[in-house]
Amino acid sequence: MPDGFRGQLLSGWGRAGATRADVQTPPDADAIVDLLSEADGRGIVARGLGRSYGDAAQCAGGTVVDTVRLAGAGAVDASGEVEVAAGTSLDTLVRHSVPDGWFLPVTPGTRQVTVGGAIASDVHGKNHHVDGGFCRHVTAMTIATPTGLRRVSHAQDGELFWATAGGMGLTGVVTSARLRMLEVDTDRMLVDTDRFVDLDGVMSAMEGGDDRYRYSVAWVDCSGPVRAKASRARGRPGVGRAVLTRGDHARAEDLPSRLRSAPSPPGRPRLGVPRCVPRGILNRASIAAFNEAWYRRAPAHREAEVQPMWRFFHPLDGVADWNRLYGRAGFLQYQFAVPPSSGDVVTAVVRELSARRIPSFLAVLKRFGPSSPGPLSFPIPGWTLALDVPLGAEGLAACLDRLDEMVAESNGRVYLAKDSRLRPDVLAVMYPRLAELSSVRRRVDPGGVVRSDLSRRLGLD
Numbered sequence: 001m002p003d004g005f006r007g008q009l010l011s012g013w014g015r016a017g018a019t020r021a022d023v024q025t026p027p028d029a030d031a032i033v034d035l036l037s038e039a040d041g042r043g044i045v046a047r048g049l050g051r052s053y054g055d056a057a058q059c060a061g062g063t064v065v066d067t068v069r070l071a072g073a074g075a076v077d078a079s080g081e082v083e084v085a086a087g088t089s090l091d092t093l094v095r096h097s098v099p100d101g102w103f104l105p106v107t108p109g110t111r112q113v114t115v116g117g118a119i120a121s122d123v124h125g126k127n128h129h130v131d132g133g134f135c136r137h138v139t140a141m142t143i144a145t146p147t148g149l150r151r152v153s154h155a156q157d158g159e160l161f162w163a164t165a166g167g168m169g170l171t172g173v174v175t176s177a178r179l180r181m182l183e184v185d186t187d188r189m190l191v192d193t194d195r196f197v198d199l200d201g202v203m204s205a206m207e208g209g210d211d212r213y214r215y216s217v218a219w220v221d222c223s224g225p226v227r228a229k230a231s232r233a234r235g236r237p238g239v240g241r242a243v244l245t246r247g248d249h250a251r252a253e254d255l256p257s258r259l260r261s262a263p264s265p266p267g268r269p270r271l272g273v274p275r276c277v278p279r280g281i282l283n284r285a286s287i288a289a290f291n292e293a294w295y296r297r298a299p300a301h302r303e304a305e306v307q308p309m310w311r312f313f314h315p316l317d318g319v320a321d322w323n324r325l326y327g328r329a330g331f332l333q334y335q336f337a338v339p340p341s342s343g344d345v346v347t348a349v350v351r352e353l354s355a356r357r358i359p360s361f362l363a364v365l366k367r368f369g370p371s372s373p374g375p376l377s378f379p380i381p382g383w384t385l386a387l388d389v390p391l392g393a394e395g396l397a398a399c400l401d402r403l404d405e406m407v408a409e410s411n412g413r414v415y416l417a418k419d420s421r422l423r424p425d426v427l428a429v430m431y432p433r434l435a436e437l438s439s440v441r442r443r444v445d446p447g448g449v450v451r452s453d454l455s456r457r458l459g460l461d
């Protein structure tokens, strides 16, 4: 780091592990190529809206390319495709496209991510079992690399395309992308809800019935052993009571006439969290109380409830800056995926967290369909569980190391967009195709300047 380097302090959504970098906001793709070709060993990496939880969009002592000025989208064409600048948020994109009846083919749990960030993490939604990851719907993209601008697609330099899809920004900076959108008739969903006393019940319902729905997600309470009779009857007390919601987009004819208006864009956040949140507001007791209230509120069984689309997909976007609730210490999200035959690992993880009394808000359980060809893309067919944990919980580091081993032993992996702590030796077991990523990076970035705090921590340089 040069003498006197100050830079800007950056962290991920978990608000921990901040580092300083020189943040640049170039106006266009050519200016980004200039920055990349001038970069040196201190490194350079792209940053979108900073919604990855850990250190993926940080570069200590180097340069961070904030893509905020790469904004804007064309009109959705007759084939349903749209060219979008990579710094455009999914929120902006849907405000532009939904009134014309075009929704995102895949959306994460927040709209506050950029198109570039969605590509770099190959993000998944509640429909991975049907529609795959985000990059499956990207038909072409332009990438600024230290050796120039490249337009790639599945057919044209598919190697670079797929190394970038889920590649955590390590092949260069995506400057724009062509995205295939999903046509919707209304902005309502038809939703079925079911409550389960434990994980065994919800997982068998998902295996048996998810294929009937485009979207499926279960919210799981990891707080403690389940005391319900139905669970005890299976042998030992179960864990993880759950609420499963599954649904599809409503067509106009599915709705009463008063709800049949043209699709409308989302509202703005109604609530916010102040900068200073009293220490300890989220603790074992408050988290358990929240989980209890949430479980009791859900119906045991309800069919075809009409829900606004925005509440169904992005309930957390109603509260701005909710990550401040965790206070100054911050938090982390642990998300892993395991093959279909390793559902017992999901139960074992929840059991382990509950036995060690590690407080966790509702965990999110989904099923994944086939992987994409990207060597670093996270989804593999099977199960994925994501849970938020406050940093500083006693025994957390050792517990997560143990969970990593269980996940790796079952041929699973953790999600790098959420990670801040994985060890490099475990990464290589979880992602066995790292050499393919390295070979593409050597081709487009022979000087090895595109790097991040995450890539250094994980030995991906």
Ligand SMILES: Cc1cc2nc3c(=O)[nH]c(=O)nc-3n(C[C@H](O)[C@H](O)[C@H](O)COP(=O)(O)OP(=O)(O)OC[C@H]3O[C@@H](n4cnc5c(N)ncnc54)[C@H](O)[C@@H]3O)c2cc1C
Residues within 6 Å of the ligand: 013, 045, 046, 047, 048, 049, 050, 051, 052, 053, 056, 057, 067, 086, 087, 107, 108, 109, 110, 112, 113, 114, 115, 116, 117, 118, 120, 121, 122, 123, 124, 125, 167, 168, 169, 170, 172, 173, 174, 175, 316, 417, 418, 452
């Ligand atoms: C509330 C919440 C819910 C979420 N739900 C989900 C979910 O359901 N499914 C899911 O998959 N993820 C989910 N995420 C994670 C989030 O979708 C990803 O971390 C996403 O990458 C964040 O995008 P961003 O624009 O904020 O990128 P950043 O966090 O700024 O960067 C993330 C990575 O993308 C790279 N990057 C950013 N822009 C570019 C670019 N233009 N070119 C190349 N690389 C780039 C960065 O270098 C970094 O490696 C969630 C996150 C939050 C906070």
